Amino acid sequence: MTETQALIENRPPSVATILVERVEATPDAEAYRYPVPSPSGSRPDAWASLSWREAADRIFAIAAGLIDLGVHPEERVALAASTRVEWILADLGVLCSGAATTTVYPSTNAEETAFILSDSESRVLIAEDAAQLAKVREHRADLPGLVHVVVIDAADAVPAEGDPEGFVLSLAELERRGTALLKDDPDAVRDRIKALRADQLATLIYTSGTTGRPKGVRLLHDSWAYMARSIQVTGLVRSDDVQYLWLPLAHVFGKVLTVSHISTGHVTAVDGRVDRIVENLAVVRPTYMAAVPRIFEKVYNGVAAKARESGGAKYKIFHWAADISREYAKASQDNFRRTGSRSVPFGLAAKHKVADALVYTKIREAFGGRLRACVSGASALAPDIGYFFSGAGVHILEGYGLTETSAASFVNPGESYRTGTVGKPLPGTEVRIADDGEVLLRGPGVMAGYHGQPEKTAEVLESDGWFHTGDIGELSPDGFLRITDRKKDLIKTSGGKYVAPAEVEGQFKAVCPFVSNILVHGADRNFCTALIALDEPTLMVWAAEHGLAGKSYAEVAAAKETEELIEGYVKRLNEGLQRWQTIKKFRLLPRDLDVEHGELTPSLKLKRPVVERQYKDLIEEMYAGAREA
Known part of the structure; x- marks a missing residue:
């Protein structure tokens, strides 16, 4: 057995165990970086940090606070908040308590929020602010099982007439209760972690379906432990990386980035405010970032628009440089595939050097100047846009997965990436193409089923573990997958x-x-x-x-x-x-x-x-x- 196989096959039963190992290995290393807005909003945000030890202290306090509220293993704790460091701390607190997180997008309307809370039988909701609390109050009669709402930004979230005692409390209060519990019972959280089984429910993520009610996807502790280890062994992320994380954490793509971070131990800067992405890139200067194709499309359109504004000559230079970047990327990728070298013909290399000085350096600076790689997922990236960025030195590694497969099933393998494909399967994931072209997957990342919907589960999940993705794809002889479309589309x-x-x-x-x-x-x-x-x-x-x-x-x-x-x-x-x-x-x-x-x-x-x-x-x-x- 190779070292890679051993790391995956001998994985712990839960990410909570991996967290404990991480804290023991690098307690004082920086784990999270997050913005602290100035009170007046007139100055740029300051950024604060948490070490792994400091993060674990808060995570354990949240976990113990939930235990103090009477939350039992596998009971659901819902989380409705934007992407922020408290989301991650709360989610890990839920895992370490033995409970399971139900993710809710903060943009979800009150009716659908109530449906998710009811269908998941969530006992506690960790809500971002008074607006999220108001959604629950609007449908309070439909949620008899919801006994507590913990509010992160609690200034305006106060108990209302008719609230049961203790129904609303702040996150700070939950942590204080947890800290008090741990003084009396220092091993309360560690005992819960030790008792976790790989086949226990860890997360319920509701798919944002195009028709009908969303379905709750049941993901087990083992799925996340597998994701954490399998992404680590690909070398896609390194321990010295700085990741900029802005994706919605209620989405499986954002969630998987939080677990791979723990296994690898790099720094993650967290801020979900989309309107601050450009500003934050200059401050964080990430080496690694994940995004959806729309972000790269907007950057490309923005660069083209600026060139157009600058006048005819500069616009012509941009188009020339764009053509050169695509030609350069295709030539270097083709040569690497054949020979292992990224060399290109001398004339093309000379043109690329000029274009780099005129155009590409500015594009790289827009991403902070240190970006080693981007991962793109959630939908297909237009190959010509991928080639453009590749030739400009912004390497976009497309990946592929679904909520039902814990996000990451395929990813392009670093230097040998191929634009237009979603790469190769993660170690431990099997793939085959059905007779009609549908991509089928099997492995530890595949869901346990849809919550309370065995008939819907049987439609996509075979008894021997093969999951029908609903996507049409093609496999190259050396294992690279290209997704051509959704089967139903x-x-x-x-x-x-x-x-x-x-x-x-x-x-x-x-x-x-x-x-x-x-x-x-x-x-x-x-x-x-x-x-x-x-x-x-x-x-x-x-x-x-x-x-x-x-x-x-x-x-x-x-x-x-x-x-x-x-x-x-x-x-x-x-x-x-x-x-x-x-x-x-x-x-x-x-x-x-x-x-x-x-x-x-x-x-x-x-x-x-x-x-x-x-x-x-x-x-x-x-x-x-x-x-x-």
Whole structure:
């Protein structure tokens, strides 16, 4: 057995055990970095740190506080808060108490929050603030099993008339209760940790389904321990890394980053405020960061927009440099695959050096200047955008996984990454491609099932452990996986041709710097159409330069000049597509798609049925009286 195999196969039963090991190994090393906003908001945030010992003290206090509240092993404690250090401390406190965390997005409305709390039978809710507490109060009668709400920012969260005694308490109060318990019983938390079994429930994550009620995915302690160790042995993250973590922690992608961090022992800077990403990158200067494709698309569009603002010459230089970066990335990756060397032809290397001085260095500085690698997941990254960043020295390693597989099943292997693929399976994960092209997975990361829904579980999880992902993919001879589309999203036109909408959408995002979101439609139709939402900052800069200054986004999107602009990019897209894939008609939406309107998931994936229902009239308008094939 190799050292790698031994580390995975001999893994502890729980991440709680890995945490104890981490604290014993590096007690005084920096674990977490987090912002402390200035009282007036007039100055930049200061950043504070917690060592592993300091973090563990708070985690154990939270765990002991939950024990003091009467929480028993495998009972559910819900967590509704944005990405912040307290989220991580609370989640680990729940694990160390032996209970299981139910994650709730803070943006979830009151009705769905109540459903999740009820369906999971959560006894305690750790809520961010008074707004989250208010959601519970709105549906208090539907939640008889919820006995306590612990509020992180407790200034405005006070007991109300009719609240049972002790129903609302602050996180600080919970920690004080835990500290008092540990004085009387110093081993209370360690005893809970020692009693943890690998097959105990650790986390319930509710999928943000596009139709119907969300399903609770049951993930066991063993799944997270496996993820922590398997990511560690890939070498993807190193002990000297500084990770910038902003992804929603209620999402499985964010959650897996917190457990791999403990196993590896690097520094994690935590701040979920999306509007602070650019500012934070300059301060944190991360060496490692995970993101969703939309972030890279926005950076790419922003860089292109700045070049356009600077005038014709600089815009031409940007396009030249973008072409060189893609050519360089493809050549270096191809050569590495064949020979193990990233060398490229001399002429291309010379052009790349010039482009680096003119363009690429500024892009790397925008990410803080020290970025060794980014991981992209949750949805597909357009290959041309991936190649652009690769050639510019921002290495985006695509990965793949689902909530039902504890997030990470595949990831690109460091230096040998291949843009356009999601890499190879993590050690210990098996993969096979079904006859219809569906990707099937088996391994310790696969869920135990859907909470209280054995019929739904049986639809996707076979008795021998194979999980049906619902994604269509292809495996290369040496094990690299390429996801082509969701099985349910494949379009079959009335002419019998299949179209993978995500593939066409990704190509358009690489061609058009103005696009924010695009939905390709064409199922049972005789041609494909598209609904297109534009990136507002980029669009409005262009509008000011083309006689549309002072108009609203909706007015600019409806302007004839804008339609002509986007039509040019649609024509460029169509030049590279098969006839049956081409976009014959499109409509520009009056606003961007967003999470608030239910059109995107919290990880910014498109909810196709929602968007198609919302804009049904526009879709029908494009097909009205049409006969072309």
